[in-house]
Amino acid sequence: MKLRQLFTLDGVNLELESESKDDILKELIQLLDLEEKSEAILFKTLKRRENLGSTGIGKGIAIPHCRSLVVNELRLAYGRKPGGVDFNAIDGEPVYNFFLIVAPPLEVSNQYLPVLGKIAQFAKDPDIPGKLTEMEDPQDFLDLLEDRAP
Amino acid sequence: MDVPLLVGLLLGSIVGSTDAAAVFSILRGQGLRLKERIAATLEIESGSNDPMAVLLTLACVSILLGDVEPGWSLIAFFLQQALIGAAGGVAVGWVGVWVSNRVPLTAVGLYPALVLGTGLLAYGLPAYLGGSGFLSVYLAGLVMGNARVAFKRGILLAHDGGAWIAQIVMFIMLGLLATPSRLVDVAVEGMLVGSVLMFVARPVAVFVTLAPLRFSLRELAFLSWVGLKGAIPIILAMYPLVLGVPEGALLFNVVFFVVLLSALTQGWTIPPVAKWTGVWDPEGRPDPPVTLEINSVRHLDGDIVEYRVEPDAPAAGRRVRELALPESALIAMIAREGEIIPPRGSTRIRSDDYVFVVMKADVRPVVDRMFVPRPLTLSEPPKILELPMDARTRVGDLEDFYGIHLDPDPERTLGDLMSERLGDELEEGAEILAGEIRLAARSVVEGKVETVGVEILLEE
Numbered sequence: 079m080k081l082r083q084l085f086t087l088d089g090v091n092l093e094l095e096s097e098s099k100d101d102i103l104k105e106l107i108q109l110l111d112l113e114e115k116s117e118a119i120l121f122k123t124l125k126r127r128e129n130l131g132s133t134g135i136g137k138g139i140a141i142p143h144c145r146s147l148v149v150n151e152l153r154l155a156y157g158r159k160p161g162g163v164d165f166n167a168i169d170g171e172p173v174y175n176f177f178l179i180v181a182p183p184l185e186v187s188n189q190y191l192p193v194l195g196k197i198a199q200f201a202k203d204p205d206i207p208g209k210l211t212e213m214e215d216p217q218d219f220l221d222l223l224e225d226r227a228p
Numbered sequence: 229m230d231v232p233l234l235v236g237l238l239l240g241s242i243v244g245s246t247d248a249a250a251v252f253s254i255l256r257g258q259g260l261r262l263k264e265r266i267a268a269t270l271e272i273e274s275g276s277n278d279p280m281a282v283l284l285t286l287a288c289v290s291i292l293l294g295d296v297e298p299g300w301s302l303i304a305f306f307l308q309q310a311l312i313g314a315a316g317g318v319a320v321g322w323v324g325v326w327v328s329n330r331v332p333l334t335a336v337g338l339y340p341a342l343v344l345g346t347g348l349l350a351y352g353l354p355a356y357l358g359g360s361g362f363l364s365v366y367l368a369g370l371v372m373g374n375a376r377v378a379f380k381r382g383i384l385l386a387h388d389g390g391a392w393i394a395q396i397v398m399f400i401m402l403g404l405l406a407t408p409s410r411l412v413d414v415a416v417e418g419m420l421v422g423s424v425l426m427f428v429a430r431p432v433a434v435f436v437t438l439a440p441l442r443f444s445l446r447e448l449a450f451l452s453w454v455g456l457k458g459a460i461p462i463i464l465a466m467y468p469l470v471l472g473v474p475e476g477a478l479l480f481n482v483v484f485f486v487v488l489l490s491a492l493t494q495g496w497t498i499p500p501v502a503k504w505t506g507v508w509d510p511e512g513r514p515d516p517p518v519t520l521e522i523n524s525v526r527h528l529d530g531d532i533v534e535y536r537v538e539p540d541a542p543a544a545g546r547r548v549r550e551l552a553l554p555e556s557a558l559i560a561m562i563a564r565e566g567e568i569i570p571p572r573g574s575t576r577i578r579s580d581d582y583v584f585v586v587m588k589a590d591v592r593p594v595v596d597r598m599f600v601p602r603p604l605t606l607s608e609p610p611k612i613l614e615l616p617m618d619a620r621t622r623v624g625d626l627e628d629f630y631g632i633h634l635d636p637d638p639e640r641t642l643g644d645l646m647s648e649r650l651g652d653e654l655e656e657g658a659e660i661l662a663g664e665i666r667l668a669a670r671s672v673v674e675g676k677v678e679t680v681g682v683e684i685l686l687e688e
Contacts, residue, residue: 127629131617131679141613144629168616183631190631191664195684198613 079189081154081196081227082220089155090216094176099165100125102157103142106178109155116148120180134167139201143179143194152189153180156219158210175201175210200227234292235475241284242465242479243425243486247458248274251498258499260508266447269438270454275370278460279363283309285464286360292473312359314367320350321371328377339379340386343372395459402462402484405469410481411488418485425486426494430455450505454498457490530588532560535599539579542661543598549573550649552633552662557587557595611683616670619643619677626682634662642667643677659683 089109096102103124107117123144127133134140155178162172177197181190200206203226213219248270255262262270287306291298324346333339350368355361377383411418431452438448465483469476502508537544543551548559548571562569563582569575577583585595617626623645624638635645646669650658654675659668668681 126625130621130625131615131682133615135613135615145631181631183628185631188631191684195612198684 079193080223081193081200082223084152084154084193085156085220085223087216087220089153090219091156092158092160092213092216092219094157094159094163096159097163099128099163102159102163102165102176103128106142106155106157106176109157109178110149110153110180112148120144120146120148124178128166132166132168134165134169134173135198135201136167136169136171137201138162138167138171138174138207139177140165140167140173140175141177141179141194141197141201143181143190145181145183145185145190147183149180150182152182152185152193154178154193158213160211175207177201196228231475231478234288235473235479238285238288238292238468238473239421239479239482241281241288242467242483243421243457243461244284245277245281245457245460245464246274246455247460248454248456250456250458250495251454254495254498255502255508260499260502262502263507265443266450266507269451275366279313279360279366281460281464282362283360285467289468289471289473292468293471308358309360310363312357313354313361313363314359316354316357316359317350317364317367318371320346320353320364321368321375324350324368324372325375325377328379336379336382339377340383343377343383343387344390346372398459398463401466402459405466405480406484407481410477411485414478414481414485418482418489421482422486422489426453426455426490446505447507450501450507453494453501455490456494456498457487459487461487530586531592533585533587533592533595535583535585535596537577537579537581537583537599541579541599543577543583544579546577547573547649548575548577549635550660551577551598553585553598554587554591554594555633557585557591560584560586611666611685613684614668615682615684617642617680617682619646619680621680630665630682632662632665642680646677646680647675 088111091105091109094102094105096105100121104117104121107120107124110120112120123146124142127144128142132140133142157176157178159174159176162174165173167173179190179194179197200223206222206226209222209226210219213222251270252262252267261267283306286309287302290305291302324343327346328339328342331342333342347365347368351361351365354364431449434448434452438451443451461483462480465480469480473479551559553559559571561584562571562575562577563584564578564580571583583599587595619642621642622638623635623640623642626632626642627634627638646658646660646667647654649660650669654669654672654677656669656672659666664685666683666685668683669677670679670681672678
């Protein structure tokens with residue numbers, strides 16, 4: 079499945095406002111449009127994952143991810159923080175682009191790891207960070223995926 | 229020999245059938261294995277030409293005895309025999325499979341009896357309806373032998389024993405019917421017939437039929453030579469004798485002579501000819517030193533599969549516990565150079581080991597991949613993403629986050645797991661594979677891993 083098919087316009091926010099890692103995670107979670115209780119559970123799980131090791135993979139990109147019962151299918155969201163935020167990324171640089179991946183614990187199609195890999199592949203392309211910065215509205219993000227993402 | 233053309237045709241029909249089983253057993257005795265294509269060709273030939281030889285023999289005998297007129301009625305006779313025989317054999321075979329899997333028999337000894345009964349029925353029913361019983365029983369055997377039948381192992385053993393007894397009885401019968409002193413009388417004729425068969429008839433037939441199939445000249449030469457005659461021609465030669473064809477006794481003696489000649493000349497030269505023509509497979513695998521047998525009376529959703537570990541297979545050189553086998557698969561036994569090794573987690577699997585895996589049928593493809601060599605690029609798939617992780621992370625957490633199966637004990641830490649699995653080989657960069665991800669030791673301080681790289685591998 080192509081990455082483009084896994085994102086929706088509602089799941090894209092080009093103007094994240096938070097200034098801390100925790101708040102960024104919360105803002106990203108809101109893009110999934112879950113119940114309040116589920117949001118809290120998901121935040122805890124993501125936080126737990128981040129504590130084991132940051133998902134900031136460098137070059138201003140982070141891919142927070144986990145498996146959780148609060149979703150019943152693979153869900154993705156994208157957020158952009160124009161000024162960047164400290165995310166304990168492996169290169170120590172601030173992170174501007176966030177890709178959130180949440181999968182149910184038992185996933186029949188087993189898309190989770192491949193999607194994680196595809197996002198990394200997409201984000202590693204040298205001119206993608208520049209293109210992400212230039213986007214003006216959420217549709218631009220979907221178009222970029224359509225054009226360039228595996 | 230001064231016989232009518234039709235008797236000549238009858239002789240041809242009788243000695244036409246070849247015995248590939250004998251060829252294979254001679255080669256096996258010498259530790260030789262044929263290339264797969266050659267072996268398959270011979271197998272199909274010998275399987276299909278027996279029923280045909282029976283049909284032709286019966287047809288010739290019927291004409292000689294005046295039962296059938298040559299012409300359309302003969303062709304009709306042929307078609308009737310073949311069609312009813314084939315249809316009957318397949319049908320009875322299917323019914324046999326169905327019955328043996330549906331009817332629960334309390335005594336396992338009844339399964340071979342059931343199959344034997346099916347075989348008799350497969351012969352008798354089409355024969356009664358005017359079809360070829362030989363063709364039918366052969367096809368019924370093919371159908372049943374290739375289906376999943378309850379207690380198959382036991383059935384095969386029982387029938388193997390039966391087949392040996394039948395062969396012994398057959399040879400005693402032959403001995404009773406043959407008179408060695410009369411063989412001398414037909415020596416010249418027998419020599420002639422045998423030589424023409426070996427050096428003219430079979431080579432021509434092989435070259436003409438196999439020419440379009442791109443066999444090499446050497447392969448064709450080998451196939452021409454291995455027209456070994458077995459017991460079938462002698463059995464068939466009894467037909468005219470018993471049914472009262474005037475030249476019956478002469479035919480029987482000639483056939484007996486030809487079979488003896490074939491066994492003496494072709495039989496013992498098969499191994500050198502196989503080597504000389506290069507049709508043997510130098511990398512052919514020897515048979516495993518042991519086999520693990522499972523006798524299931526019912527259908528079970530599971531198999532015991534035997535693998536020979538190829539040198540480039542992912543499993544080669546790894547410890548059992550590093551294999552990340554699916555939960556419904558278990559290594560039951562390892563056989564290595566005539567020794568049986570009870571597998572433990574720390575047992576290292578070597579190439580050329582025979583590994584017996586008990587598994588549910590649905591995980592077979594996953595397990596297959598571990599023992600079959602993969603191209604180099606795939607055996608070490610490139611990583612696409614590496615995420616750093618604290619070595620104190622619990623195995624259970626990593627399993628939860630990534631949906632993989634790593635270790636039965638979720639409370640252990642990744643660091644401990646890597647120390648145990650890698651042992652002395654633990655150093656920076658050392659890796660263990662766990663399904664779709666690979667764990668790499670990233671910073672090792674005083675023999676302990678502090679950070680583990682969780683590598684997400686590129687999909688195939």
